[in-house]
Amino acid sequence: MPYVNIKITNENVTPEKKAALIKGATQLLVDVLDKNPNTTVVVIDEVHTDNWGIAGESITVRRKKGQ
Template sequence: MPYVNIKITHEGATREQKAALIKGVTDLLVEVLDKTPATTFVVIDEVELEDWGVGGLPVELYRQSLRES
């Protein structure tokens, strides 16, 4: 019974994009590990930008530093 948790920043992923992620992850588990789709759980958590950090910086500042380099 696989459980996959996808965390993305809350920046407007559409229902269609989320559905594609759920299908893609489920299909991959079927293909690679021979798991049953009916017992495969995929959860998408959307995290606000101010609650996500990379390299010691809030993600917005991290992205800004990448653009400036």
């Protein structure tokens, strides 16, 4: 049973976009590894931008700076 965990920042991710991620990740495992889509689990974790950092700064701070 494949398990895929997608972590994204919580910025304007619609239910439709999440559905597309789930469908796409599932199909990728079917196409590449011949996995059964009925037993493939995809979990999307949305992380607040205060809790996601790059180069010593949170995404919140970087967005405010325009980076």
